[in-house]
Amino acid sequence: xxxxxxxxxxxxxxxxxxxxxxxxxxxxxxxxxxxxxxxxxxxxxxxxxxxxxxxxxxxxxxxxxxxxxxxxxx
Numbered sequence: 001x002x003x004x005x006x007x008x009x010x011x012x013x014x015x016x017x018x019x020x021x022x023x024x025x026x027x028x029x030x031x032x033x034x035x036x037x038x039x040x041x042x043x044x045x046x047x048x049x050x051x052x053x054x055x056x057x058x059x060x061x062x063x064x065x066x067x068x069x070x071x072x073x074x
Contacts, residue, residue: 002037002038015056015061015062019049019065022069023069025069036065043064044064049064
């Protein structure tokens, strides 16, 4: 699952709640959010939002999620 780390047992990724709150305001399905989390983003240096969260870059991922949801609303 995109929202959990790779440890055993898996734990929620730090910062994922903030990102999911942003997406919850958009009228999109869960698969779209999962796809976005796993798609490389140039704004994150080619990392996926999931990898950026794992790297501790939560604020940048939340900002990018806000930008993405604003584009969808336009």
